[in-house]
């Protein structure tokens with residue numbers, strides 16, 4: 436792996452981690468480009484694909500128009516606002532409960548579960564208090 440690629444991929448990981456943990460490819464591009472002006476959006480996509488293959492990054496698809504990327508940490512679940520596109524991690528012990536359920540399921544019919552997914556889609560607190568606008572509002576990048 437050459438040095439430039441390594442540097443680009445690290446910058447992508449840093450961008451995701453430093454801005455709320457769930458970014459679109461376009462948002463990652465905007466952040467990384469600040470430090471690497473010659474970067475192209477295509478390069479960001481290519482690096483994201485490599486990072487996903489390496490298991491460093493996961494693509495989040497909530498059935499909306501855009502997908503998000505996050506760095507892979509412990510299994511967790513997401514609260515997804517369908518109005519502003521805001522995503523937050525849900526803090527629960529659901530993972531343990533679900534794993535118990537998965538083991539239980541395997542015990543019953545011998546099905547081997549390899550993955551599962553669970554997303555909570557709705558309207559976040561701040562969007563609930565805003566008047567409904569056609570098209571919704573743009574998602575703001577949150578810096579840590």
Ligand SMILES: [Zn+2]
Nearest residue numbers: 516519559562
């Ligand atoms: Zn919202």
Ligand SMILES: [Zn+2]
Nearest residue numbers: 456505513524
């Ligand atoms: Zn997350």
